[in-house]
Amino acid sequence: MILERIIPTVLSVRRILRADPALVKAYGGDPEKHTSLGLVTCDQDDAMYVALDEATKHAQVDVIFARSFYAGAAHASGRLSGEILGVIGATEPEAIENGLDALLRCLEHDACFYDADGKRTVTVFPHVIASLGEYLSKEAGLAPGTPMAYLVAPPIEATIGLDAALKAAEVRAVRVQPPPTETNFACAWLTGDLDACEAAAVAYAAAVVDVAAQPRR
CATH class of the missing domain: 3.30.70.1710 (BMC (bacterial microcompartment) domain)
Structure with a gap:
């Protein structure tokens, strides 16, 4: 599914x-x-x-x-x-x-993570933290309590997904890690108000699913 x-x-x-x-x-x-x-x-x-x-x-x-x-x-x-x-x-x-x-x-x-292709061969992490704790707020350079979208996917899926997320809502990137991470993915942290972070995460996940379904377009 x-x-x-x-x-x-x-x-x-x-x-x-x-x-x-x-x-x-x-x-x-x-x-x-x-x-x-x-x-x-x-x-x-x-x-x-x-x-x-x-x-x-x-x-x-x-x-x-x-x-x-x-x-x-x-x-x-x-x-x-x-x-x-x-x-x-x-x-x-x-x-x-x-x-x-x-x-x-x-x-x-x-x-x-979530299954992005129904086969678990492409996965996505479109997670929204409503209120950052002490650890990730320090890592992100944000105040504790700030909302943040934590977005991860494989290389091309993440690249297309990040573009979609940034265009979908009033968010800004606080960290972008191009591929490869240690686990050969790519990662982005976006912040804005909670609704914007959630909209960005939804757009990111949808884009990853789309790339997984149509890798040549």
Whole structure:
């Protein structure tokens, strides 16, 4: 079915309650502040970035590490690797639990890729974040609470889709990553009011579906 949800598969969830300072520092954290860690791997990197941001809205946690793996989940280094490792840090273990709960809910019920051709050979991520949390707002250079369309697709589909999205609504690009990303896709972050972000995401998804159906036109 066209634009059917592809729910991310969470491959591992672990906690480190008294993390070694050298480990915390190497992964981008503050050893004085991030004594407890929560680690998650899954098979959709962009869904994970959104879920990590969601964690910062529901718990006193920081995202200390988040990185996509080269070539994506189809070429993972092991059965638990997936496409990304995300690490949240906090002082209190309870904050880690609350952050992980929010993150996992987001992956199960909200952020995901969609099937753009009915065969899952072309996928699209036309996600709208109604209110940015601390993590992605910092990455995007926007204020927390700002709406943002987070748009991802394969190279040509993403290029056509971005053009359509920018023309469909009063939005501006805050980040455009041409192909290839680490997983050989392309990505754009657009901002505007919530209605505009939603209109841009709809136009993006429609354009990706159109290219998938008619690649030579």
